[in-house]
Amino acid sequence: MRGGTRRDPSRRTDGANVAAFAEYLHTPLLPWQRYVADVAGEIDPDTGSYYYDTVILSTQRQCGKSTLIDTQSTRNALWGPRRYVYYLAQTGKDASEHFKKYLSSLQDSELQAICRRPYLGAGDLRQPYINGSVFRPMSVTKVAGHGVQGDMITLDEAFSLSADTGDAIIDGFLPTTATRFRATGVQPQLWITSTEGTAESTFFNARLDACRAGEASRRTCWFDFGIPEDADPEDLDTIMAYHPAAGLLWDRGQLADFRAQFGQNTAGWARAFGNRRDTGIADRFIPVDLWDATVCEPMPPGAARNAPTAFGMAVDVDATHTSISVAVRGDDGVTRTQVLKVLDGTGDAVAELRRLARTYEAPVCMDSRGPNAPLHDLLSRQDDVELVPLSSADYMAVGQSYLSGLQNGVTLHAADTRLDESAANCARSWAGDSWHVTRRGSTGLTSPIESVMVAAWAVMHTEDADLQIF
Ligand SMILES: Nc1ncnc2c1ncn2[C@@H]1O[C@H](COP(=O)(O)OP(=O)(O)O)[C@@H](O)[C@H]1O
Ligand SMILES: [Mg+2]
CATH class of the missing domain: 3.40.50.300 (P-loop containing nucleotide triphosphate hydrolases)
Incomplete structure (x- = not known):
């Protein structure tokens, strides 16, 4: 014990x-x-x-x-x-x-x-x-x-x-x-x-x-x-040693099969078979090396000219903050993402979006559920705001899509300390093979990273024709 x-x-x-x-x-x-x-x-x-x-x-x-x-x-x-x-x-x-x-x-x-x-x-x-x-x-x-x-x-x-x-x-x-x-x-x-x-x-x-x-x-x-704090949950011998039913209800061969069922979900595995709480920190889903390697210069306002562009918006749990980001796909095929605003609450979000739209004319994309729901509702009723549709299934893919973009060198993020913190502290929740950013379980703000994810997703998944190009 x-x-x-x-x-x-x-x-x-x-x-x-x-x-x-x-x-x-x-x-x-x-x-x-x-x-x-x-x-x-x-x-x-x-x-x-x-x-x-x-x-x-x-x-x-x-x-x-x-x-x-x-x-x-x-x-x-x-x-x-x-x-x-x-x-x-x-x-x-x-x-x-x-x-x-x-x-x-x-x-x-x-x-x-x-x-x-x-x-x-x-x-x-x-x-x-x-x-x-x-x-x-x-x-x-x-x-x-x-x-x-x-x-x-x-x-x-x-x-x-x-x-x-x-x-x-x-x-x-x-x-x-x-x-x-x-x-x-x-x-x-x-x-x-x-x-x-x-x-x-x-x-x-x-x-x-x-x-x-x-x-x-x-x-x-x-x-x-459960396994001790400093133990490695990926070491099956460790799991065998600390699991009180190991060798009694199942053997090491079956344990390897159990592990395989978890795939890349290392935190889920550590939780289920190591009884280690998933605090999210261990499951930092953007490795720090990858994050550091994919930074880019902040974009000048003109960057969006003649390039597919979208805004991403996200609200933190309890609506404490709203982040607005922009994603721009350049001629080089690389999508650059940048946090534009992190606002207190949600009240100023629409006005701010209109103001930003004067610089980058672009549609906006955001999740429609949870803390995002009221703002999403409000946006959908604005005649001069174009909302990119995002289904629940799409939402479950935006994180992986962003992560893959970073890994493949086709997505970059402009240096921003609020975004860095958000990327470092956000945990993810799994539903089967897909995941989304854990809002309530993360420490610090989730909206900066979520907003760049939906912005990048919108640019990559919308037909160029649907995007405002000017
Ligand atoms: N004392 C026991 N003797 C034989 N089989 C057991 C015993 N305790 C549990 N099992 C079997 O082991 C499996 C896992 O038990 P379960 O009680 O569902 O575990 P948990 O709730 O901890 O996940 C079940 O198939 C159960 O019937
Ligand atoms: Mg049980």
Whole structure:
């Protein structure tokens, strides 16, 4: 373990019972799973029930995390009559897909004898047991609005939650636990389990960071598996050495296949199999050498004469800034990009664009979603502004297109410290094989680099005829 709670041998533990249920479910506990069950199952001698009210578990993927939760949940549901156990995942689909696997493992188990027939309704999936207890999956979004009471609640893959959503669930659950404890004699438990996320994982990061800083409550136990800070995630031997399910659930040969699936997504790989948080910094997507090698002189105002030209515009998260850039394709086939303005807020953007248009008469291109939406809307209603259409799929390509342009020597950027900073600090988010600049998860401004990207894209992807040439 990278860090976490040590077993207190002076306390009894319920871990052996969890292990017995694991045998029944044909997934006998792996050593790390047993360790977590032993610590999380420690019994407070004063109450005769769980010592810990909260369990925080951070592991790599393909560890057996969700499987451990199922076993633990089964044990919890069967601790006494009429207990309520919930498995919460990001979406209803995630939750129910996982739950159906659990139901089938239950089907093959001797535990059938103590199960009632499961409900399999689309919106009402659950497993009742003959003691009146129920285990059911739910989506986080559903629960966040209404609150949920119960004896054990798990937030699985909690990295996907924002602080607001996660806190809403916990705020609904925690106040009811004292009453449940009194009624049942069993301390309710909250389990928060996840692989590390990104800077956007504001709910999980805050909790994990508090544990690491020694600031968690004494009633919280935590477990943190993963590669050390200075380890190289590309070294598969390192991954093998620190992954607690390596050699147990899969072998090194399979690990190489897992790696191949991630392709160039090195940060995603480090996160999934090293359990390293993707802070974006490690995934600086424009290598500093390439950036330095592709700088050019600022363009004189006349540069746009007789050359295909486009403006790019981008808004930062929470609309704090708006950047306006220009891209000009020269006779040499090289597209030069330059930041023209970084404005506070969005209010002056249209006026500024009109002013700039007197120097470079050109259409403008920008994303139409997120923080860009209001300004995009406004622009689309201006008669004297030509907007280059940019679909969502196009938007997912502008970053790679710009990066390829730099690599192929056909795109340059005029020296600008705001752009340099933006290029250095921006992270990217992947969706399958494509990526876009991470707005909320980046440190510093994203709009300068985004604006040059869309400007360059507009120049490269618009027919010359559509561009203002004068
Ligand atoms: N103790 C175990 N014994 C056998 N197979 C297991 C065990 N724990 C997990 N598995 C299997 O390993 C795979 C990954 O487990 P899962 O719980 O989905 O991992 P995670 O949630 O950490 O990604 C699943 O196919 C699961 O059935
Ligand atoms: Mg899982």
